[in-house]
Amino acid sequence: MLTVVRALVAALLLLQTPAHAAPIRDRQQWVLDALNVEQAWRTTKGAGVTVAVIDSAVDPDVKELRGRVTVGPDMSSGAVRREVTPGRHGTAMAGLIAASGADDGYVGVAPEVRVLSLPLAVAEDPDRVDPPLADDRAVIESPLARALRYAVNQGAQVVSMSIGTYGAHRSEREAVSYALGKGVVLVAAVGNDGKTEYARENGTSYWSFPAGYPGVIGVAAVDKQRRVASYSSDNLSVLVAAPGxxxxxxxxxxxxxxxxxxxxxxxxxxxxxxxxxxxxxGLRPDQVAQALAAGAKGRPADGYDEEVGFGVVDAGAALDAAATLGGQRRSVPVPDDQHFGQGEDSPPPTAPGPDAWRLWLYGIGVLVALVMFCGGIVVLNQRRE
Incomplete structure (x- = not known):
């Protein structure tokens, strides 16, 4: 039961749509426009990248995902169990990321990436409301921590986590640090607590994890008019926003x-x-986060706020910002035959050991002292006689 409550989904409401509705490409075009995705596609569509989706299991038979989904073992328990039932939520999230648009179907933001589905037992009931959870410190490794390490070790370059719990867990913090250290970009939903009684009374929302862990890119939601969604959590875990x-x-x-x-x-x-x-x-996770923030549009008047972060993500502008960051060097090479500054080089250091001139002076001084001492004794003896 513990593995279920520690992987609560950041709520998703799914509504049936009529069969005679407009073609799916037309219905989703506003999302692609809001993110300026088509400009980014002139440069890349994500080929060569694997995105791990930590969520309910992805359905690999969806036509837009067929042939590009690997379903990993169930991460909800310590035992390896590969027989998992495809989930509604995980499949929807994978489609947003990677759907190919096959047969004039749905197209994702990165239609040429591969998906590594890492199933967790998530609550997919849109009417379910769960209170904040206390951190269970008796658990050595949480399911999320196990999934993060597995994703990194399987070569994922990006991890998508549309999940959340209230309260940090030590094993998750360590797994996040491990992933970031390996250069893996971590993205998570900030949660849907904007309309809770706590948020109304305190002017801010509960922090949801993993979005709240340092280094994780926390994402808030906006509507078609780029207005912040009323349900979207608002706190300092928000880095950027996107349509929700x-x-x-x-x-x-x-x-x-x-x-x-x-x-x-x-x-x-x-x-x-x-x-x-x-x-x-080669971009580090912090540079990817910086590119997303630098390229965002609809930036708040003060540059940042807790509702939309640095603004709504713009894929084209983010790639331009990444190009600049990709050209930055962490150190400046110095040729072997050059030195810093102008002018002559300093003289080479002298070899360690005694100075000959000082030894001679010391010896002469000792000799003079002995002569004077002996002379003094002779003078005293003569006076006695």
Whole structure:
């Protein structure tokens, strides 16, 4: 039971849409426009990058994902169990990131990436409201920590986490540090607590983890008009924002639905992070985060706020910012035949050991002292006589 409550989903509301609705590409175009994805596609579509989706299991038979999904073992328990049932939420998130657009179907932000699905037991009931959870320190390694380490060891360059719990866990902090140290970009939903009683009374929302861990890119949600979604959590874990309200997503099995929540926003930003890593694989996670923030549009008047962070992600501008960061060097090479500053080189240091001139002076001084001492004794003896 513990493994279920520690992997609560950052709520997603899925709504059925009529069969006679407009083609899915037309319905999702506003999302692609909001993120300026098509400009980024002139440079890359994410080929060569693997995005780990830590969520309910992804359905590998969805036509837009077929042939590009690897489903890992169930991370909800310590025992390795590979037979997992595809989940509604995980499939929707994977589609936002990686759907290929096959047969005029849904297209994700990074349609050429591969997906590593790492299943967790998540709550997919949109009507379920869970209170803040106390940190269970009796658990040595949480399911999320296990999933993060597995993702890194399997070569994922980006990890998408549209999940959240209240309260940090030591094993998760260590796993986050491990992933960042290996150059893996971590993206997470900040949560959907903007309308809770706590948020109304305190003017801020509960922190959700993993979004709250340092180094994790926390994503808030905006609507079609780029206004912050009322449900989106607002606190200092927010780095950037992306569409989250009324976002079309792929449905497990087939078909499409609409989503509401920071889950979708985080998945979309994970796709943009994958585009950056595909074009600039050497960028560190903090540089990817910096590129996303630097390229964001709709920046708040003060430059940053707790609702949308640095603004709404712009994939094209983020790639431009990444190009600048990719050209930065961490150190300046110095040729062997040159030195810092102008003028002559300092003289080489003298060899260690005694100074000959000083030894001679010391010896002469001792000799003079002895002569004077002996002379004094002779004078005293003569006076006595």
């Amino acid at each position: 309200s009324g976002v079309p997503v792929v449905r497990r099995g087939s078909g499409y639905e609409l989503s509401e929540g920071t889950s979708s926003a985080a998945a979309l930003v994970s796709g943009v992070a994958a585009l950056i890593k595909a074009r600039y694989p």
